[in-house]
Amino acid sequence: MFGSVAAKIKDAEKIVFVTGAGISQESGISTFRGKDGYWRRYDPMQLATIEAFYENPKLVWEWYEDRRRTILAARPNAGHTAIAELAKYKEVIVLTQNIDGLHQRAGSRNVYELHGSIIRIKCTACTFVENITSGFDVLPPKCVCGSILRPDVVWFGEPLPQHVWADAIMHAQSCDVMVIAGTSLLVSPANSLPFYAKQNGATLIEVNPERTVMSDEMDLSLRQTSAAILPQLVSLFK
Structure with missing residues (x-):
């Protein structure tokens, strides 16, 4: 071989x-670019940019929560x-x-x-970072500092x-x-x-x-x- x-x-x-x-x-x-990939079914500009997140953080969080449940169930x-x-x-x-x-x-x-990692969250304002395994009662979740939390992943346009x-x-x-x-x-x-x-x-x-x-x-x-x-x-x- x-x-x-x-x-x-x-x-x-x-x-x-x-x-x-x-x-x-x-x-x-699912892959992102294959025939059944995520980006075939969703517009990445509505789900994976910081601009989209601030425009509709609840929508983005709902999508990432769904993905995270799928990932945590995988082996x-x-x-x-x-x-x-x-x-x-x-x-x-x-x-x-x-x-x-x-x-x-x-x-x-x-x-x-x-x-980055879908099982980590970080604050959009302070230095808070933490792993998560369970869902949130309210979306988008808030940090103890009062700012919105986000998935600790790299979005389009981010370094x-x-x-x-x-x-x-x-x-x-x-x-x-x-x-x-x-x-x-x-x-x-x-x-x-x-x-x-x-x-x-x-x-x-x-x-x-x-x-x-x-x-x-x-x-x-x-x-x-x-x-x-x-x-x-x-x-x-x-």
Whole structure:
């Protein structure tokens, strides 16, 4: 399956995974850009911008509450658990665009959430941040300071958390193998991470049922799902 790059994988000291919505699709969480994706059914400009939030915070919160219930009901799949298991053999870093927390629930420890987390909230005015697992009696919820709370996710037009992004670049630049799993590589700046790795001479492996805009840059492209392929990656070390 991994052919000519198998030796490089086995010899690697550090493996970085860049993951997107596709890896969680098999856990029942819709992707954003696929044929059944969220953005096919909703206007992102009405749900995922700070302007939309301030215009109608109740609508945005209702949508995110619905998404959060779906996510909390989901379970990590074989792709998530394979990444966690690989950490028994190699240094493994996960740079994820997902906000669902499934990597952590599968057992991965070194996870950098580029786009935030749907199970965290933060205040729009003060420094309050907290994880949540239950719903709110009133939407939009208010902070103790009296300001509106919002999901701790990155919306369109907002920058990534700079400390998280700086660490992501550092890990991309220092890995031996980068596995890009379940992402279309259309979203900037996360789609620049493979280039940081390639500049360091890392082996690039793409796991995606469909061709992506960066397929030609890959050392190996595997046209299957993460749940099908990643357990086979772990088997190289058993």
